[in-house]
Amino acid sequence: MTAVLLARSLRQRVGIALLAGVVLLTLAAPMLELNPPDAQFADRAYAPPTRLHVRDATGFHWPFIYRRQLDDRLMRSYRDDLSRRVTLDWWTGGHLWSVDGADGPLLLLGADSLGRDVFARLVQGARISLGVVLIGATGALLLGAVIGGLAGSVGGRLDTILMWLTDLVLVLPGAYLVLALRGVLPLKLSTPTVFWLMGTLFAVSAWPTVARGVRAIVATERSRDYAEAARAMGAGRMRQMRHLLPAAGGFLIVQAVLLLPALLVAEATISVLGLGFPGPTASWGNMLQEATNVSALARSPWLLAPALAMFLVALGVHLAAGHRAGPLASSR
Amino acid sequence: MSAELAAFAARRLFGALTLIVVVSAGALLLVRLAPGDATTDLALAHVDAATLAAARAELGLDQPVTTQLGRWLRGLAHLDLGRSSTFGRPVADLVGERALNTAALAAAALVCALAIGLPLGIMTGARPRGALATVVAPVSIAFVSCPPIIGALGLMLLAVQTGWLSIAPGALFLPMLALALPLAAMLERVQSQATADVVTAPGWGAIAARGLPTSHILWIHASRQAARPVLGLFGVILGSLFSGSLAVEWVTSWPGLGRLMYDAIVSRDAFLVAGCALTGAVLIAIGNLIADVLRGLADPRVRTV
Numbered sequence: 001m002t003a004v005l006l007a008r009s010l011r012q013r014v015g016i017a018l019l020a021g022v023v024l025l026t027l028a029a030p031m032l033e034l035n036p037p038d039a040q041f042a043d044r045a046y047a048p049p050t051r052l053h054v055r056d057a058t059g060f061h062w063p064f065i066y067r068r069q070l071d072d073r074l075m076r077s078y079r080d081d082l083s084r085r086v087t088l089d090w091w092t093g094g095h096l097w098s099v100d101g102a103d104g105p106l107l108l109l110g111a112d113s114l115g116r117d118v119f120a121r122l123v124q125g126a127r128i129s130l131g132v133v134l135i136g137a138t139g140a141l142l143l144g145a146v147i148g149g150l151a152g153s154v155g156g157r158l159d160t161i162l163m164w165l166t167d168l169v170l171v172l173p174g175a176y177l178v179l180a181l182r183g184v185l186p187l188k189l190s191t192p193t194v195f196w197l198m199g200t201l202f203a204v205s206a207w208p209t210v211a212r213g214v215r216a217i218v219a220t221e222r223s224r225d226y227a228e229a230a231r232a233m234g235a236g237r238m239r240q241m242r243h244l245l246p247a248a249g250g251f252l253i254v255q256a257v258l259l260l261p262a263l264l265v266a267e268a269t270i271s272v273l274g275l276g277f278p279g280p281t282a283s284w285g286n287m288l289q290e291a292t293n294v295s296a297l298a299r300s301p302w303l304l305a306p307a308l309a310m311f312l313v314a315l316g317v318h319l320a321a322g323h324r325a326g327p328l329a330s331s332r
Numbered sequence: 333m334s335a336e337l338a339a340f341a342a343r344r345l346f347g348a349l350t351l352i353v354v355v356s357a358g359a360l361l362l363v364r365l366a367p368g369d370a371t372t373d374l375a376l377a378h379v380d381a382a383t384l385a386a387a388r389a390e391l392g393l394d395q396p397v398t399t400q401l402g403r404w405l406r407g408l409a410h411l412d413l414g415r416s417s418t419f420g421r422p423v424a425d426l427v428g429e430r431a432l433n434t435a436a437l438a439a440a441a442l443v444c445a446l447a448i449g450l451p452l453g454i455m456t457g458a459r460p461r462g463a464l465a466t467v468v469a470p471v472s473i474a475f476v477s478c479p480p481i482i483g484a485l486g487l488m489l490l491a492v493q494t495g496w497l498s499i500a501p502g503a504l505f506l507p508m509l510a511l512a513l514p515l516a517a518m519l520e521r522v523q524s525q526a527t528a529d530v531v532t533a534p535g536w537g538a539i540a541a542r543g544l545p546t547s548h549i550l551w552i553h554a555s556r557q558a559a560r561p562v563l564g565l566f567g568v569i570l571g572s573l574f575s576g577s578l579a580v581e582w583v584t585s586w587p588g589l590g591r592l593m594y595d596a597i598v599s600r601d602a603f604l605v606a607g608c609a610l611t612g613a614v615l616i617a618i619g620n621l622i623a624d625v626l627r628g629l630a631d632p633r634v635r636t637v
Contacts, residue, residue: 173574183597184366298492314477
């Protein structure tokens with residue numbers, strides 16, 4: 001952990017700052033979202049982002065917006081009412097910023113096909129997507145540490161069997177594995193069920209890389225003097241593993257960080273295929289499903305906001321992890 | 333020496349066959365154990381019991397899982413993959429064409445990534461503080477952070493806004509680029525690191541002292557030694573190519589294995605799922621086999637594994 005905190009290079013500092021920014025935005029989600037993430041504004045389908053202004057013909061002002069009216073429903077064109085400035089309210093109703101309901105809605109990143117606030121869904125979706133990814137990564141680390149630890153510290157036939165299983169899962173493409181396991185379950189499931197299910201599936205498909213690394217480290221440690229001493233004092237297998245596993249700590253931390261972008265992509269893939277969270281729930285992958293429609297994407301590039309968010313997380317991870325470890329493990 | 337290599341290849345071939353059978357039989361079992369089967373639509377449409385029973389008998393769903401699995405494995409020995417319940421056609425016909433499309437996409441992306449990534453990596457690795465490396469390294473890190481699904485969506489946006497790329501279904505260039513760019517960037521980073529390690533190793537000075545031209549040492553001697561880490565990554569690269577192509581095929585409507593597998597799983601078409609899993613496993617096994625043999629050729633130490 002200290003190795004991560006004591007950033008050695010500018011690159012690493014930028015990466016950590018990026019990740020910290022994403023975490024901060026995620027934690028502050030309830031304060032930042034101006035509209036409920038599942039609220040549909042009837043006249044705002046594919047509405048472009050609301051512009052924030054600080055300046056008009058009369059000079060500089062506090063940040064303000066113009067009221068927006070639907071011009072033509074068919075062409076989805078909107079017109080700003082330039083006659084009156086609507087100044088943002090700060091710190092009212094538990095929100096960092098807001099506008100009066102009659103003057104709004106304020107759509108910082110535009111709206112999707114159902115007239116929902118893309119920004120609100122982005123920050124809310126960050127909680128869901130990063131949450132499910134954290135569950136998956138934690139599960140994968142636990143599974144990998146136990147299986148790799150057992151194989152490395154016990155050795156013999158158990159080692160052979162466990163590593164055979166590891167290699168088998170390792171060569172399977174993760175996305176197909178998750179697709180097959182998710183596909184055989186009912187298509188429509190509730191949000192909490194999907195959340196835990198997806199976390200489990202990610203853990204089940206991502207553990208082999210962890211297990212291999214842990215096994216290699218533990219097997220090396222086993223021949224060290226302290227392990228010999230533990231065996232000589234009559235330590236059982238479990239106790240031996242408890243002594244050996246901490247050696248893999250640094251490796252596990254790096255793996256945890258590198259699993260983040262890989263699992264975010266897995267969530268996006270499964271959601272784009274329509275096997276992710278149910279419609280009203282905002283997740284990054286769920287939002288991207290709409291961007292796969294070419295004509296919608298051409299007219300409303302802001303639908304790609306979650307893709308940009310995923311890119312920034314991945315960039316942060318690769319910058320922070322350093323160039324040696326980064327590209328190797330992110331590819332899975 | 334060649335007998336040793338042959339034994340090594342034979343061991344790997346046996347492993348590959350096990351993989352193929354285990355994966356496809358596992359897929360068949362998975363679909364049979366899933367809630368609902370290929371006749372669920374009929375049952376929901378309230379057809380009479382006799383029709384339903386006839387449909388179940390025709391698909392072999394009235395028999396226990398083990399019987400069906402045994403029959404499927406026997407068919408596999410004659411390269412008979414059964415019939416698809418949704419399409420009413422032999423699975424082998426359906427799967428063959430789609431598998432070729434997926435393999436073509438993956439191969440094109442791999443070749444493109446190797447052609448861009450490896451030479452760039454050797455050049456940046458030879459001079460890690462040079463002008464080229466200062467430009468290429470950040471660009472590489474940016475592309476490594478741009479997984480195929482995001483790359484495909486970004487390229488689609490670029491295509492519809494500028495018209496530089498074709499987005500017609502079946503156009504190869506866009507999906508290939510989406511898959512190749514992050515891979516090329518990853519290869520560049522790995523090759524760069526490996527080359528830098530070789531160049532700074534003590535033996536390097538000895539070779540240089542023999543008076544060989546620097547470019548010759550770099551491109552012939554160093555690149556061969558530095559090939560090992562990249563070859564070692566081949567399995568991971570193949571897996572990521574297939575994983576990435578699932579999303580890319582979906583986004584760009586490339587008629588590959590991914591969508592067929594999805595349709596098969598969702599409609600509980602057990603034989604078709606097993607057929608897709610089988611061809612996917614065959615493609616992966618072939619790729620890994622080639623990589624293993626290449627590794628065995630490049631590094632004698634691997635052959636005993």
